[in-house]
Amino acid sequence: MIAKSVLLASAAALLLAACAAAPAPAPAPAAPPAPAMSQSEATQRLPALFARSDDAALDRNPLQALARGDMRNADRFGNYLEDAYFEAERAAHEAELRELLSIDRAALSPTDRIAYDVFRRNKEQALKGLRPEVVALSVVRPINHFTGMHTFYPQMVSGRGAAPFRSLADYENNLKRMDGFAAQIDRAVERFREGMARGVTHPRLVVANVVRQLDTLTADGVEGSPMFLPVRNFPEGVPASERPRLEQAYRDAIGGKVNPAFIRLRDFLRDEYLPAARESVGLTQMPGGAMLYDMAIESSTTLPLTADYVHQLGLSEVARIRGEMDAIRQEVGFQGDLAAFFEHIRTDPRFKPESAEALTQGYYEIGRKVDQRIGTLFRTLPRTPLEIRPYPDFIAPTAAGASYQQGAPDGSRPGVFYFNTYDLPSRITTIMETLYLHEAAPGHHFQVSLAQENEALPNFMRFGGNTAFVEGWALYAEKLGPELGLFTDPYQRFGHLDDEMLRAMRLVVDSGLHAKGWSRDQAIEYMLSNSAMGRTDATAEVERYIAIPGQALAYKIGQLKILELRARAREALGDRFDIREFHEQVLGTGALPLTVLEAKINDWIAGKRG
Incomplete structure (x- = not known):
């Protein structure tokens, strides 16, 4: 999880996600199909539009600019809850979408078509969020x-x-x-x-x-x-x-x-x-909540999925992971069923951190192991440094077990992997390797840093994103543990499964809370019965899903899509498949909507096969 963000763009984007839009007129009709134009004209107009859009957005959003190191309005906080602010946002999105649609997409290069598609989706999604019936329920x-x-x-x-x-x-x-x-x-x-x-x-x-x-x-x-x-x-x-x-x-x-x-x-x-x-805690139990939850699912996953589909997928994944967990229970010779094994992991002192300092040193050691082998999986490494810190005290009681805060694009501020030392006896050391892979390297730190360091991308792709890609990549990164020399201990492998189980349970619990009438306590008990999570963590997780419906769905949906694309590429390319090249393709153009990512990987496979 990024600190964070519902989407990863900047710290300011989080504030904007929390401060919903004010009422605005419906989006303007789409422009007619763009006339044919030369490649030269199209390739000149597209980046010019992107640059103007980004510059104007930073001018309207001083905190976003500040997080990017743009000091033009550094003395302004911004009026993020005022009607005039959102009216300006709506007008900008409408105008920029009209201009985009006047550019002949067919005249663009393959890379520019990707940028075109992402920009168009971003604008259309933003305008959906400004519909009067939506904003009236959110602001x-x-x-x-x-x-x-x-x-x-x-x-x-x-x-x-x-x-x-x-x-x-x-x-x-x-x-x-x-x-x-x-x-x-x-x-x-x-x-x-x-x-x-x-x-x-x-x-x-x-x-x-x-x-x-x-x-x-x-x-x-x-x-x-x-x-x-x-x-x-x-x-x-x-x-x-x-x-x-x-x-x-x-x-x-x-x-x-x-x-x-x-x-x-x-x-x-x-x-x-x-x-x-x-x-009530479910969004569909609030007036207009069913519409908001449908929008939240699509916004989070970048796919038009239903709550029922998400719920059933989650149940299937939970069953699969439970089977793999039980295999580890048998491997270590634990006498008792899986529920008893969960309780053993949850309560045995050997799986508790001795101190906050011991936890810190443990993460340092994991980082050193990863650094030794990371080059076998990645051609390009981030220039932005990475630091490891505990959460500040005023955030820790309601924070997740760990998270990532992005660094500055110029390297002047490091990326930070935060971990939680609040209620230390409730923390479990079996998930340390997995948390580091997800939040730090090669998870969020790689994805975020490589995107914003890539000056060849337009800024909305360097600094923007969507939760399905951002969190899906981080969850996929956990799967790279064995290739990076981790998970040699069966309890750390169990911790990896426990963390994957968390993401599978999120599909069940989030949709259960917001579409099927589940209670807070029912959701907590479901998580405790299917994982080794402590009650403190399970409670924080469930209350997070209640606060931000749909966001937690993106992790598993995004991971499954990246794993599917990797398997497809490996099968199609055989001996020509290079995992470093695949990772370069996935990360090389920022955080793409999953439909755009799939099209890109399919084109890459076709190009490699000739």
């Missing part, structure tokens, strides 16, 4: 405990996130952004009130989790805020004479603006919104 639920500006932004400006703190200007810009941040927190309250009036609310458990997050963010006052950390660690670029003034200014901004806005939001959610919030 009134602006944050939840998994994606929201209340946790995203403090981490972004903590000095360890995407916002830079290298100069006096960086510190001054952040002070100005904090004004906008506090204003948007208050605007979120107004949006929540609109939803209350229409009976469209979050589930109560989501609201209770947000209240706890806000309690944690404000419990230790100004000096305990993650936003205060930059003035505790001034870089050389900030003159010593300016530091006392800046420290006081940050005290005033956090103590006088941000924390009071947090407290207003918390008090409103606790005292007014929570009693009005719905008891």
